[in-house]
Amino acid sequence: MPDFLLELFSEEIPARMQGRAREDLKKLVTDGLVEAGLTYASAGVFSTPRRLVLTIEGLMAESPTTREERKGPKADAPEQALAGFLRGIGITDAGPVMALAGQPSGSHIHAGGVVVEVRDDKKGQVLFAKVTKPGRPAAEIVAEVVERTIRTFSWPKSMRWGSGQLRWVRPLHSILCLLTTEAGADVVPVTVDHLTSGNTTEGHRFLAPARFAVSGFDDYAAKLKRAFVVLDSAEREAAIWHDATTGAFASGLEVVPDAGLLTEVAGLVEWPVVLMGAIGEEFLGLPPEVLQTSMKEHQKFFSVRNPKTGRIERFITVANRTTADDGATILKGNLKVLSARLSDARFFWENDLRTVANGGLEGMAAGLANVTFHNKLGSQAERIARIAALARELAPLVGADADQAELAAKVAKADLQSAMVGEFPELQGLMGSYYARAQGLPDAAAEACQQHYSPLGPSDDVPSQPVSVAVALADKLDTLTGFWAIDEKPTGSKDPYALRRAALGVIRLVLANGLRLPLARFGDDLLAFFHDRLKVFLRDQGVRHDVIDACLAMPGNDDLTLLVKRARALQDFLGTEDGANLLQGFRRANNILTQAEKADGVEYSFGADVKYAETDEERALFTALDGAEAAIAPAMKAEDFGAAMAALAGLRAPIDAFFTAVQVNSDKQVIRRNRLNLLHRIRAACAPVADLSRLGSE
Structure with missing residues (x-):
């Protein structure tokens, strides 16, 4: 069985496109081969800034007849x-x-x-x-699949060059296409416009630019390594991180982790060389997040932190080559550019501090009166006024001081007018917290500035400080109620104003902080939207959909904390043998009762009397129901769902015994009515806990 090697060698592929391109290349080629009848043992895919590589082991030599x-x-x-x-x-x-x-x-x-x-x-x-x-040779099929793959390959952005019609992310220079067996390596002939496949490639652009021939993947990878190219992006990432952290540790410092930046930088170099430089003393007073953001966004530098002070004191850059001066010239050039960037950041920082010193954060926010939030919902300043009023109203419900909540809401978005956030929008909120502290505002207000956008996603931390919670809730609820009022709701997959994210944020704030927040006040339609988002949230946590429906059917379902507490207790109960068996007993009682009420045209909802009981099993069920009802009522009042369901569990055996020994539809009408009314007591005993009729057979 031959092995297959394909390299598509081009000008630099943007780092952000390489991961998707690897997977697309693997899928397009392997799917094409399998569809043509060629199976294989394994496939691997690699990328560097200048090449996409696919290797397949154990390919069939020909397709079967x-x-x-x-x-x-x-x-x-x-x-x-x-x-x-x-x-x-x-x-x-x-x-x-x-x-x-x-x-x-x-x-x-x-x-x-x-x-x-x-x-x-x-x-x-x-x-x-x-x-x-009839079967066809592998080479014939491979040639067709590779040519089709190259011609139809989809890039986020692509270009044409010269007089050809081929589109690629950057000019494609060569195609290496080999089938290797024990007898040797053969070039698979592929022609795409001006390009014809061969058995040669290039090493590092500067350190080993000459072309060389290869005979298979192992030979290819080994020769690339000698030509200063690390083929595997994961290997490049590991090397960068090892050298960076080792160098920082040797200086008593630590590298600020950034997995996304590490992946991106590994996609920019073929032969990574880690270099560490010092940040100018005049910039060390900048907030560490400003230094980190500026270096990451503008120059793809890692930040190096002093663990004792928390300050960012050095940077790490990754060069694409070794140099005779061990990177000194590279570092000098990088530091020159970095100093210019950080000079801008320092100017923004000092200018913003002067603005706050002269007029406070509310003065900084004055310009938001001229910034439109939405043409139907007014300016950002009008929105802030609404958020402040709502934060004050919510404060008692979250344990916050109303005056502090209102103050924090008024200044939370002031940094949108700052020069720093104008340059680095991702720092909004965080810069507000720095400016709030510079003004001398309470810590609660400063924290609220930073945290009121949270949680932004499912893994984002949830604020717990009461003032921050009040402002974060007010911010999200104003967004939701505002867009609901102008009928701009999410439809299908479209959600341009991120309203699903806002609703999930409200849900997480409520649940994480155990808030008793009545959401019905914001309207039935919006409450239904919260319920839909809650279903998704709980299903992701393993709560059954029918359990959620059974609890949503209960009164007080606008209290999400109570609702989730009920749902979790019910799910736990149904996971026990008693719970599962009681549910079966409830269904049997409910079905018999429902059919009888429909047939008789009456409701059997009162009058069950133990004096009409004819069997010990009936009398035992009366006694069990008396005890369960007496225990369930105070448990529900105390919202102790576990105790309520424990009381229901005590009904399991009496209900089972009742249905085993007793015929409900007796020929004696008095006895029949009494037994149907007894079944109603079973249904009524379960009713305060959840609507068990909505539970499926999971």
Whole structure:
């Protein structure tokens, strides 16, 4: 079985595109090979800034011969129908086939690899075609698949160059395409516009630019390494992180982790060389997040932190080559550019501090009166006024001081007018917290500035400080109620204003802080939206959908903390043997009762009397219900769902015994009515806990 090696060598591929390109290349080629009948043992895919590489081991040497039988039209069908069927099996001349009409069953003709035969069918004589497709050599199939892959490959952005029609992310320079067996390596001939495949590639652009021939993947990878190219992006990442952290540790410092930046930088270099430089003393007073953001966004530098002070004191850059001066010239050039960038950041920082010193954060926010939030919802300043009023109203419900909550809401978005956030929008909120502290505002207000956007996603931390919670809730609820008021709701997959994210943020704030927040006040339609988002949230945590529905059907379902507490207790209860069996007993009682009430046209909802009990099992059920009802009522009042369900669990055995020993539909009408009313007591005993009728059979 041959091994396959494909390299597509080009100008630099943007780092952000390499991961997707690797997976697309693997899928397109392997899917194409399998569809053509070639299976394989394993496949691997790699990338560097200048190459996409696919290697396949254990590829079949040729596709198998296949035989297929197809049923066609009647033998005496019109010529047009026959011609259509025959074209589908590769026969262009319908004449010989038409001669089969009226011939005995088994008559047939040969046409290439196709046999057309007449067979008797319940509808008369019908044509059947036996199509044989001979196997093809792997090289022939590989050539077709590779050419199609290159011509149809989809990049987020692509270009044409020269006079050719091929589109690629950057000019494509060469195609290496080999099939290797024990007998040697053969080039698979592939021609795409001006490019013809071969067995050569290039090493590092500067350190080893000469082309060289390879005979297979192992030879290819080894020669690339000698030519200063680390093929595997994961290996480059590991090398960068090892060298960076080791160098920082040797200086008593630590590298600020950034997995996304590490992946991106590994996609920018073929031969990573880690260099560490010092940040100018004049910039060390900048907030560490400003230094980190500026270096990451503008120059792809890692930040190096002093663990004792928390200050960012150095940077790490990753060069794409070794140099005679061990990177001194590279560091000097990088530091020159970095100093210019950080000079801008320092100017923004000092300018913002002067603005706050002169007019406070509310003065900084004054310009938001001229910034439109939405043409139907007014300016950002008008929105802030609404958020401040709502934060003050919510404060008592979250344990916050109303004055502090209102103050924090008024200044939380002031940094949107700051020069720093204008340069680095991702720092909004965080810069507000720095400016709030510079103004001397309470810590609670400063924290609220930073945290009121949270949680932004499912893994984001949830604020717990009361003032921050009040402002974060007010911010999200104002967004939701505002867009609901102008009928701009999410539809299908479209959610341009991130309202689903805002609703999930409210849910997480409420649940994480155990808030008792009545959401019905914001409208039934919006409450239904919260319920939909809550279903998704709880299902992701393993809570059954029917359990959620059973709890949503209960009063007080706008109190999400109570709702989730009920749902979790019910799910836990149903996971026990008592819970599962009690549910079966409830269903049986409910079904019998529902059918009887429908047939009789009356409601059996009162009057069950133990004096009409004829069996010990009936009397035992009366006693058990008395005890359960007495325990359930105070448990529900105390919202102790566990205790309530423990009381229900005590009904399991009496209910089982009752249905085993007792016939509900007795011939004696008094006894029958009494037993139906007793079944109602079972239903009523369960009713305060959840609507068990909504539970499925999970």
